[in-house]
Amino acid sequence: MPRYDxxxxxxxxxxxWDKEKIFKFDKNAPGEVYxxxxxxxxxxxxxxxGHALNHSWIDFIARYRRMRGFNVLFPLGFDCHGLPTELxxxxxxxxxxxDRDKFRQKCEEWTTEAIDKMKEQFKRLxxxxxxxxxYYETRxxxxxxxxxxxxxxMYERGLVYRSSQPVLWxxxxxxxxxxxxxxxxxxxxxxxxxxxxxxxxxxxxxxxTTRPELIFSCVAVMVHPDDERYRDLVGKKAKIxxxxxxxxxIADEEVDMEFGTGAVYLCTYGDEMDVKWQxxxxxxxxxxxxxxxxxxxxxxxxxxxxAEEAREKVAEKLRKIxxxxxxxKYVHNVLSHTERxxxxxxxxxxxxxxxxxxxxxxxxxxxxxxxxxxxxxDYMEGRLEDWANSMDWDWIISRQRVYGTPVPFWYxxxxxxxxxxxxxxxxxxEFVDPAKDKPPVEKCPKxxxxxxxxxxxxxxxxVDSSITPLAVAHWKRDDELFGKAYPTYLRPQGTDIIRTWAxxxxxxxxxxxxxxxxxxxxxxxxxxxxxxxxxxxxxxxxVPPEEVIDKYGADALRQWALEAxxxxxxxxxxxxxxYATKFQTKLWNASFFMGKHLEEFDPSFEPDLKRLRPxxxxxxxxxxxxxxxxxxxxxxxxxxxxxxxxxxxFWSEVCDNYLExxxxxxxxxxxxxxxIARWVLYQLLMKSTLLLxxxxxxxxxxxxDLYLKKFTGAKSVHLLKWPGVDKDLMDSKIEEEGKLAVxxxxxxxGFKTKNQMSQKEELSKVTIYNGSSLRQWExxxxxxxxxxxxxxxxxxxxxxxEGVDVSLNIEK
RNA sequence: GGGCUCGUAGUCUAGGGGUCAGGACGCCACCCUUACAAGGUGGAGAUCGCCGGUUCGAAUCCGGCCGGGCCCACCA
Numbered sequence: 001m002p003r004y005d006x007x008x009x010x011x012x013x014x015x016x017w018d019k020e021k022i023f024k025f026d027k028n029a030p031g032e033v034y035x036x037x038x039x040x041x042x043x044x045x046x047x048x049x050g051h052a053l054n055h056s057w058i059d060f061i062a063r064y065r066r067m068r069g070f071n072v073l074f075p076l077g078f079d080c081h082g083l084p085t086e087l088x089x090x091x092x093x094x095x096x097x098x099d100r101d102k103f104r105q106k107c108e109e110w111t112t113e114a115i116d117k118m119k120e121q122f123k124r125l126x127x128x129x130x131x132x133x134x135y136y137e138t139r140x141x142x143x144x145x146x147x148x149x150x151x152x153x154m155y156e157r158g159l160v161y162r163s164s165q166p167v168l169w170x171x172x173x174x175x176x177x178x179x180x181x182x183x184x185x186x187x188x189x190x191x192x193x194x195x196x197x198x199x200x201x202x203x204x205x206x207x208x209t210t211r212p213e214l215i216f217s218c219v220a221v222m223v224h225p226d227d228e229r230y231r232d233l234v235g236k237k238a239k240i241x242x243x244x245x246x247x248x249x250i251a252d253e254e255v256d257m258e259f260g261t262g263a264v265y266l267c268t269y270g271d272e273m274d275v276k277w278q279x280x281x282x283x284x285x286x287x288x289x290x291x292x293x294x295x296x297x298x299x300x301x302x303x304x305x306x307a308e309e310a311r312e313k314v315a316e317k318l319r320k321i322x323x324x325x326x327x328x329k330y331v332h333n334v335l336s337h338t339e340r341x342x343x344x345x346x347x348x349x350x351x352x353x354x355x356x357x358x359x360x361x362x363x364x365x366x367x368x369x370x371x372x373x374x375x376x377x378d379y380m381e382g383r384l385e386d387w388a389n390s391m392d393w394d395w396i397i398s399r400q401r402v403y404g405t406p407v408p409f410w411y412x413x414x415x416x417x418x419x420x421x422x423x424x425x426x427x428x429x430e431f432v433d434p435a436k437d438k439p440p441v442e443k444c445p446k447x448x449x450x451x452x453x454x455x456x457x458x459x460x461x462x463v464d465s466s467i468t469p470l471a472v473a474h475w476k477r478d479d480e481l482f483g484k485a486y487p488t489y490l491r492p493q494g495t496d497i498i499r500t501w502a503x504x505x506x507x508x509x510x511x512x513x514x515x516x517x518x519x520x521x522x523x524x525x526x527x528x529x530x531x532x533x534x535x536x537x538x539x540x541x542x543v544p545p546e547e548v549i550d551k552y553g554a555d556a557l558r559q560w561a562l563e564a565x566x567x568x569x570x571x572x573x574x575x576x577x578x579y580a581t582k583f584q585t586k587l588w589n590a591s592f593f594m595g596k597h598l599e600e601f602d603p604s605f606e607p608d609l610k611r612l613r614p615x616x617x618x619x620x621x622x623x624x625x626x627x628x629x630x631x632x633x634x635x636x637x638x639x640x641x642x643x644x645x646x647x648x649x650f651w652s653e654v655c656d657n658y659l660e661x662x663x664x665x666x667x668x669x670x671x672x673x674x675x676i677a678r679w680v681l682y683q684l685l686m687k688s689t690l691l692l693x694x695x696x697x698x699x700x701x702x703x704x705d706l707y708l709k710k711f712t713g714a715k716s717v718h719l720l721k722w723p724g725v726d727k728d729l730m731d732s733k734i735e736e737e738g739k740l741a742v743x744x745x746x747x748x749x750g751f752k753t754k755n756q757m758s759q760k761e762e763l764s765k766v767t768i769y770n771g772s773s774l775r776q777w778e779x780x781x782x783x784x785x786x787x788x789x790x791x792x793x794x795x796x797x798x799x800x801x802e803g804v805d806v807s808l809n810i811e812k
Numbered sequence: 813g814g815g816c817u818c819g820u821a822g823u824c825u826a827g828g829g830g831u832c833a834g835g836a837c838g839c840c841a842c843c844c845u846u847a848c849a850a851g852g853u854g855g856a857g858a859u860c861g862c863c864g865g866u867u868c869g870a871a872u873c874c875g876g877c878c879g880g881g882c883c884c885a886c887c888a
Binding site: 003183184191207208209210211222254255256258259260263264265266267270271272273274276332333335379380382383386387390495496498499525526528532533534563567568569571573575576578579581582585586588589590591592593594595596597640641644648652655656659660663667746749750751752753754755756757758759760761786802803804 | 815816817818823824825826831832834835836837838841842843844845846847848850851852853854855880881882883884885886887888
């Protein structure tokens, strides 16, 4: 018998599945359509271990649901747009984003290369998506047109608007960002204490700030109304040095008296609080930072300096003129560009016009929708609600970048009216590019102006990916199929993008269709390195999935992935891979053994159930219990629980015990006994293979091909049905007996081991005390353990059987 | 600071009120046994993070503390 070689055999079946189109989706096939809203992978060029985990789960679900009789619509998608690609192109090719056409072309090239590599990696994972027909890239014209169409629909409902309010701006990337793309990064800085003269008094007011360079935009000094220190100064004016301006001293409840000096200077704009106060008190606006993070002309001698660089220089000047009187080291959280980018640059608030979508009015609807879906694990629903509750901004959808879906709007430069494109064109799958295309009208429909300008912006990539359920279900492309495929059944995704992908998808698709986008949300945790820390280059603990597949094959990697628990972070572990490999070796050898004994088996053989031995009834009952349990677990997406139950059953019950019990009959001369044992083997091999098929699709395909195909007649094991439970064969009493028989067998084997005997050596007599329920097992035990005589007796023997009240005496 | 999660042998983990807490890796001993030595059999190793509470009974439920992790948070 040849050793199992995963590399050769996996490749063989992957090519076979491809060639024979085993996983082609047929919309007219029977069964309820089970649509998987498969996460479009960002086109980084390589699958990381997180992908391997996530996509092993998804592929498992697809295979399992097919076996359960669903018509599974399993697409493959790529999320092509996004800052990481643009930044890479800028760095690697040295192309600037201002050279729009060339820049875009380089991004396209990069993306095409990345996708080719990633598709191959998906294939090597044993991925069963319909990569030919149900395939999409967010950069495809039809996809972009669909995104634009969805925006036009939202515009028609009055949800899209243009705003010049301050937005979150990344000076490094040169674009506006959504709240979801920014986060806090701990940084060490300084707290600078400044003392300003109060006009018409001899008093000073002291403030503390981390950003002295913003002094040129200072428009007020804020204190708390209850603060005794400043009560008499409220209403007076403070003289701001360098800016050469007098600003009001205002009392507001939201000032924290405990922090710094209890007084804070308000700059347009330092943070969100400044925006709020500026509006509340109708203060003037002075912009001292430009989109490239340089100080503007109002900063006088400091104009043109980087904000960071200017900080110390301005401080130095303030020190010199005696305004800065104290400074201390200070660790604080700085709002930075954190999401889906290695940028990490601090964010500025700048009033640059943007397209926005109204989100705030729908928060309650979104929460209600989230509650109506089933989340696995259920507590993840709370994460979405928490995020929804914290939404206090509408969604900025425009980005001042180049590679992406163009924002599909023109606008009137005089009155600001938004002008949408022709919907029909979009529905034909042709997208528009307002930066190049002629506007659909010559005059503004509102004010009659001819100054119509097309947007140069592209969409936030979450605008693209928030319609994946619609895209994969053929929205606006095939109404009949859409009716069956939407709402999608399953949204699989990671914990990290609940606030983005899940949130935006629920929001947008709910509004666009009036229905929930999916029924089930299955959330996976993040993959940690073998050392338990987050798997990250900076920790040097990255294990690429390719390395695992090269050494042990995809089936081993899949077993690792499918042992993870819902929602929990999960470390990569070579030991689990090795265990998985050992299990495959066991499965391989046992299948060979069973297959050999099934060579002459006639599947039409119907045994007289009364002639089954206790060992047969035991293992068949266990088999059905395992099917029952696994099915239950898998319907709840608890893959690990099912996998472990199946592996333990096969290894320790089928292989270690049942096969040993069956051998004497298989090698004996009684044809009827032999056929009964073969019939049981047939059940075991067939159903174990089916149970394992979605977990380890390659080796089970090979086993099916070698030993089972002649019975099933199927082209592939993956076209067969999931095994049902035969309740008539389930018997808890025989399972209890079986457990006891296994324990007795273990004690007898232990005796042989302790006495340095080979397991095949015969024992003259074993007395079983207090174990009369095993009387009917006498023949099974005698043959399996090579015992000449078994006696049942009351009392206590010298050898204890672990876990039970039974004991033994053994004579060599 | 808030929320959510997790804390079980040297290591990784299963179990979520009731037989002596399952397993894997590692460790020790024995065995070439007609599928399997890239095996098999057996063994040693855990007061289930700490302190209380509920209960006839807690690893399991509740509260507090300690310690990881993730997410959120406007404090200049």
